[in-house]
Amino acid sequence: MRPTTLGRRAFVGGALAALVTARALAQSAPASAGPADPTLIDDLVAANRILADQGVVDGYGHVSVRHPGDPQRYLMSRSMAPELVTAADVMEYDLDSSAVDARGRTSYLERFIHGEIYRARADVKAVVHNHSPSVIPFGVSTVPLRPLYHMSAFLGGGVPVFDIKVASGQATDMLVRDPALGRALAQTLGARPVALMRGHGAVVVGDSLPRVVFRSVYTEMNARLQAQALALGGPVTYLDDEEARRAEASVGGTIPRPWELWKKKALAR
Ligand SMILES: [Zn+2]
Numbered sequence: 001m002r003p004t005t006l007g008r009r010a011f012v013g014g015a016l017a018a019l020v021t022a023r024a025l026a027q028s029a030p031a032s033a034g035p036a037d038p039t040l041i042d043d044l045v046a047a048n049r050i051l052a053d054q055g056v057v058d059g060y061g062h063v064s065v066r067h068p069g070d071p072q073r074y075l076m077s078r079s080m081a082p083e084l085v086t087a088a089d090v091m092e093y094d095l096d097s098s099a100v101d102a103r104g105r106t107s108y109l110e111r112f113i114h115g116e117i118y119r120a121r122a123d124v125k126a127v128v129h130n131h132s133p134s135v136i137p138f139g140v141s142t143v144p145l146r147p148l149y150h151m152s153a154f155l156g157g158g159v160p161v162f163d164i165k166v167a168s169g170q171a172t173d174m175l176v177r178d179p180a181l182g183r184a185l186a187q188t189l190g191a192r193p194v195a196l197m198r199g200h201g202a203v204v205v206g207d208s209l210p211r212v213v214f215r216s217v218y219t220e221m222n223a224r225l226q227a228q229a230l231a232l233g234g235p236v237t238y239l240d241d242e243e244a245r246r247a248e249a250s251v252g253g254t255i256p257r258p259w260e261l262w263k264k265k266a267l268a269r
Helices: 003-027 038-051 113-121 133-140 149-153 164-168 179-189 209-231 242-253 256-268
Strands: 062-066 073-077 090-093 126-130 194-197 199-205
Touching: 003 164, 003 256, 038 062, 038 090, 038 126, 038 199, 038 209, 038 242, 038 256, 062 209, 073 242, 090 113, 113 126, 113 179, 113 199, 126 209, 133 194, 133 199, 133 209, 149 242, 149 256, 164 179, 179 199, 199 209, 242 256
Parallel strands: none
Antiparallel strands: 062 073, 062 126, 073 090, 126 199, 194 199
């Protein structure tokens, strides 16, 4: 009799604990801003695939979009390789980067990059974090990343470099794994479209998914071309501030063209 009684007590205790935990979780999870337009979700899936297709992300890296129904929410895939993302993998987060409805799905460790940038920058509607290979040398050397041609004119005005050791005051695992580091990164980014992260990668922002994807692709391209130009030796002539401003105004208006091409190619795979 005794073991049965104990067994029942343990069962009832366990069930109660589970109920309490479920209630606590339900209370602490932020409320949803409601379903987002399916075409935006499709664009977010496409953005993941395009970034992989264009060599900006590999098994790592992530892209998010601010929720159109509530500026305090954003949408991003669960933790997985961007190339494999589908609409069913998209999760909703608040700006503390807490998942609205995790349902057992794991989140990217560095999601705080997104939440803290959305909090700091009302103009930002989409964020990419990547380890774009050609960009890495410019985050660890004394050579600044500068606009080499019209396609990357948005780099005019300077590309800040985030040093996580300076921000945290100590050695870290290099990951932006908490809100304080996310805030420090957002502060380094300031009003700029791109910031490099020393010994890690970059963060790119924009007012739409097509623009943030465009900027991510051409930041990688510029870094590759700049290294080639520097390797030729002799002085390199970059776009000056006025050229960058003018080129950004005209090239920035043509983004739907490459976006449609990239999307078609990436989704055909
Ligand atoms: Zn990273």
